Amino acid sequence: MTDKRPQIIIIVIFLVGFVLLAKLFSIQVLDDSFTKKAERNAVQRIVDHPYRGLIYDRNGKLLVYNNPIFDLMVVPKEFALEDTTRFLEIFKIEKEELEERYEAARKYSWVKPSILKKQISTTDFAKIQDYLIDYPGLFITTRSVRSYPEPIGSHALGYIGEISGRALERDTTDYYKQGDYVGLSGMERYYESLLRGVKGAKYKMVNVRGIDKGPFKDGIYDTASVEGLNITSTLDMDLQKYGEMLMQGKTGSVVAIEPKTGEILSMISAPFYNPNDLTGADFGKNYQALNSLPTKPLFNRPIMAMYPPGSIFKIVQSLIGLQEGILFPETTFACNRSLVACHNHPSPVNLFGAIRNSCNPYYHQAFRRMINQEVSSNTYKDTEIGLTAWKEKVEKFGLGSALGMDMSGELGGSIPSSQYYDKVYGEGRWKYSTIYSLSIGQGELQVTPLQMANLAAIFANKGYYYTPHLIKAVNGDPDEIPAKFRERHNVGVDAKHFDLIQDAMAEAIYGTAARAVIDDIVLAGKTGTAQNPHGEDHSVFIAFAPKDDPKIAIAVYVENAGWGGRAAASTASLMIEKYLRGEVLREGLQEYVLAGDFIY
Incomplete structure (x- = not known):
């Protein structure tokens, strides 16, 4: 028998060689992964x-x-380095x-x-x-x-x-x-x-x-x-620049809105900083320096600071009362100062007079009617039911939660609920006398300056608003902005009720904010004084103009500046004049605001 072992060995060697050649061909020709790995080094x-x-x-x-x-x-x-020093x-x-x-x-x-x-x-x-x-x-x-x-x-x-x-x-x-x-x-x-x-x-x-x-x-x-x-x-550079000049050296906020669109014309948080300081190689050093200042210039007050709305909230109370048929234009109350303090003005007053004179006792009594409607024989339960219903109506004005503007960090303020008072005082242990400070915008109410500016836009629009926003167009196309900024929000109050409100706000300027009067421009506004337990009260003012065709709505907070008719009303009036006229003719008022001596 012929020995076949040499043939088998040759075949095996041939097959192994073929496999090796095939693998080598695959590696060198078909698979370029090794080539790529080599190329990565070059x-x-x-x-x-x-x-x-x-x-x-x-x-x-x-x-x-x-x-x-x-x-x-x-x-x-x-x-590699040979001369490190060089x-x-x-x-x-x-x-x-x-x-x-x-x-x-x-x-x-x-x-x-x-x-x-x-x-x-x-x-x-x-x-x-x-x-x-x-x-x-x-x-x-x-x-x-x-x-x-x-x-x-x-x-x-x-x-x-x-x-x-x-x-x-x-x-x-x-x-x-x-x-x-x-x-x-x-x-x-x-x-x-x-x-x-x-x-x-x-x-x-x-x-x-x-x-x-x-x-x-x-x-x-x-x-x-x-x-x-x-x-x-949406910002107006000239208005923003002018507003920052007025707020130089002060602490507070200015927010101006175009009522018909919700576009923010100016948004000022004072104290502010030069944005060029937070660019380039010195960013870290400058950020730490700004962040360590006690004045907190990095704090965004228009959307993060929260204050009591003060007397401005009386407008919201009036509108809810009118819509619910609890208040009427002829509803009259005496200015009973045994209920709550007030300043000198004629008494009694109807609703128009209450707005014009900012009568605290009027709203104390009006708010009681809204809250205690005798739907329950239990006074405590009746107050709880009334407060819950009232809170729902207030929230439609964009209060109590973030409005949803195009900026992160926006806070929503606070509208107290029955659950809140249950937690503080105990269930069934609080009633109207516990919460009456809400009637005049004090107590547990908290709002942001942005929300106050939005209220001014609601009053200007007679009952609706668009979510305030900072974007007007993308690559020149206004249709590319987020759809939510074109959505109209109604506050649930008929437009007819705003006629009296607007007239009273226009008249109120001459009573509580005479400095804000502008020749040939009819301004509708409301002063407020936000109580501050840590020092002087905060000066607050909201307004819109022109009254019959509003083009600007504004809210101004100047902290520790006292009465709203001074610092806030003067600042707002100057900014309205600047926006509508393109220039400011009242140099004396401008100097008064720049000087900043509001407490006397």
Whole structure:
């Protein structure tokens, strides 16, 4: 028998060789994963950061634009230093910072670029660019920071900063990477997805010394960045600038709204800060300095500060009473000061006179009628039922919860409920005499300045409002703004009841806020004094004008400034004149407000 073992061995060797050749062919020709792994050591991916969208005011004036800055990047594998002292001098970096940044870059990746020094200005970049060729593994990427041609609107516009680790963890879009900038407050935060744009990427070849050898594969994998969308805000730059001048050195808020649309014309939180301070390389240092000030300039008072509405709330009480048929224009009460304190005015008064003279005893008695309607023989239960029904009607005026404007952090104030009083006093242990301070806008009532401005818009519109907002158009298209800002909200009071209210508010100006009178412009307004247990009361005023065709509604709070007819009414009147006339003719009143001496 012929021995077949040599043939079998040859066949086995042939098969093994074929398998090895096939595998080698697959690795070298068909599978390019190893090639790509090798290329990663010679190819750098550079992110092309897009320009953020610009922000304009309602008249097309530029509010926010971009300023180019530069980040110095390092690839640890390619970076080496022979003369550290010279490097530190050229690149203006501390030795400790260099060591810390380089070590962080090594831990992140030996072959991928990381930031060595960030936010280098154009001037400083010009000084170092000729030295980059001397340091393999270093290169520059360009991005931008925000700049402001007028240092106004800081709280409304907001600011951007480096994304935090926590925010990175919450990012489900996988858009952001460590070191990216993101909107942190104001419009910058709320409209981040519109403003940020789309990142691009460029791939370039480098040799073993890190020297640029041109685009990788002729740039076929490169993608261009897409700049963010431009936003037209509702703000009026001139009005905002004028209002901030009036509020300089004061603490408080101004919110002005176009009643027919809900567009915010001006939004001022005083004290304010220069938005240019929270840009560039000094962001961290300046933020800490601002945040440590006792005046709290970073606190956004229009949407976060809460105060009692004071006498302005009497208008809401009047409208609810009229709608429910509990009050009528001829309803008359005596100014009985044994019930609650009041100032001198004729007595008794009807509803018109109560608004004009801001009569506290009138609303004490009117509110009792609303709350105690004798639907229960138990006085305590009757008050509970009445308060619950009343609270539902008040909330329709946009009170007691956030309005939903385009800004994060908005608070909703507080309208006390029966459950609240049960918790404080015990169930069945409180009645009207416990809560009567609500009748005149005091006690447990809390509102924000934004809500007060919205009330002024409701009074101007005779019973409806649009959610206040800061966006007017996206890339010039007004139809691109969120649909919720075009939704009309009715407060549940017939328009006919507002005629008396508007007439009384126009007349009240001559009684409690004579300084606010403007020649040839009929103003309708209401003063208020928000009680402050920690010092002087807060001056409050709301108004709209012109009375018969309102174009502006406004609320002003000036803290620790006393009676509303002085600081708040004067400030509001000047801003209304500025907006409607384009100039202010009452220089004496302007000087009075700028001086700020309201307590005498």
